[in-house]
Amino acid sequence: MVSDVTAEPPTIVIGHRNPDTDAICAAIAYRDLLALRDQTDAVAARAGLTRPETRYLLERFGVPEPTLIEDMRQRVRDVMTAPARTVLHSDSLYEVGLRQIDSGMRPLPVLDGDGRLAGIAEAQDFAKVFFQGLDPSVADQVPIDFDNLVRALDARVIVRADDRPVRRTVMVAAWNIESIKERLQPDIVLVVGDRLDVQRAAIDLGVGMMIVTGGTPVESKIVAHAQSRGVAILTVDHHTATTLRLIHMSVPVSIIMRRDPPSCSPDDLVDEVRGLLGSERALSVVDDARRVVGVVTRADLLRRARRQVVLVDHNERSQAVEGIEQAQIVGIIDHHRVADLITDQPPMMRLEPVGACCTLIASLYREANLTPSPSMAGIMVGAIMIDTLLFQSPTTTAEDRATVAHLTEIAGIDAERLGRALVEIASDVSNRNAQELVLGDFKSFAIDGHRFGVGVIETGNSASVLARRSELNRALADIRGAEYTSTMLVVTDIVSKRTTVLVNGHAREIARALGGHLRGPDTIDLAGVYSRKKQIVPALSRVGGLIRR
Missing domain, CATH: 3.40.1390.20 (HprK N-terminal domain-like)
Structure with missing residues (x-):
């Protein structure tokens, strides 16, 4: 007999949109921890494309890329009964x-x-x-x-x-x-x-x-x-x-059958199918070849649980995967400010002011008396090194350093050499257009009634990036549109230890808020500023008042 019960979907562990190395590696490592500690059926996911340096790191340790999930809105495949009970046209x-x-x-x-x-x-x-x-x-x-x-x-x-x-x-x-x-x-x-x-x-x-x-x-x-x-x-x-x-x-x-009945695809949104089920008791779910892969009924829409999600390296709705409001957030592990996500049930939360989310994941392994595999340890080392700019970022803590020391022993690697290899790959911008450079590590922040978009490039050769200032400024203007008060690209050179910010919209006010030197109409020079999280975003809270003046 075919079962009418679909197994509950696995818990999804996912980082922010435009994921950096820390977001992807934190998702992978925490999924591994869940499997070891709780035997939880979980899937590591990413909310965007994998960057070249991240891909290098995963390949270096033989770890596959996480599943790409760009939309968390419920699809028919999430609620349908499968496999479907079917009959043949020749059956009596x-x-x-x-x-x-x-x-x-x-x-x-x-x-x-x-x-x-x-x-x-x-x-x-x-x-x-x-x-x-x-x-x-x-x-x-x-x-x-x-x-x-x-x-x-x-x-x-x-x-x-x-x-x-x-x-x-x-x-x-x-x-x-x-x-x-x-x-x-x-x-x-x-x-x-x-x-x-x-x-x-x-x-x-x-x-x-x-x-x-x-x-x-x-x-x-x-x-x-x-x-x-x-x-x-x-x-x-x-x-x-x-x-x-x-x-x-x-x-x-x-x-007696009704011929050519309405049907739907497993990839259709549940919200779109809900209207069809107002006049149909059930819909056959078919693939591109019209083969039945499931059935969805009104009852399926009522009784199916939402996807369970653990967010890593973020807790802000604008940075979360599309449709996060339709999921049940069961956990948040982050090292950023507390933002605007609202949950209907109390999730497990781990928020600490450290330099990388993978530092927190490693501490969860220790607290569970579990040792990550050499491959998990290796990707966490790489993520911490690049997220702390080789320990040069002001967000770096003693815990980050101690964690890297512990993980390098497990992985048997040189953390400094690995970190520099990742920075070198990240510094190669020759194969990326201006919009890709701006959006590669881009986050949105809603502050004091304003919305700011901040992209970050951390490189060992800022000159190669800034040589493309004109096209980068055009990309910032296109992205800003009517959606943002300001858009900016923060270019940090970890070799020269200099930071340059390209701005579209209210550059003068942003320069004052950051305490930087405004060079020309759209370029700000900053000294000793390396962190979007700890230095750029807090300063943006002053921009609204400066604009109103």
């Missing part, structure tokens, strides 16, 4: 009816000979057959399917005559022998009791099949006569009325 009404009863009277998708959706069979279709009967103009044109008939009647086959055509016209031997002889036609079905004269006459006149009711045995001479004339004989235990009803139930379901 009797068999389909039994399956409907077994499925709780759910509508059943009907498949054609190639396994594609052909129609749907619903309880109301069977009710019409029961009260109104089959349309003779349609049913009489459908040949008898011998095996369907045997199963519907639970019949015993006395004589099988596969080469004999049998019409669906059914006659009951309810008259005297002379009247019956007048009415008998070739190749029809005759329902008869223990009347030897009628049985013999029917065979002589060339009926296609005799169904003997009431459990009556058939005499050997009748059997021999039928075999010689190619007439099929079945015996049943039912009385005549039941036999007639079951004969009607042996027709294929294609006779």
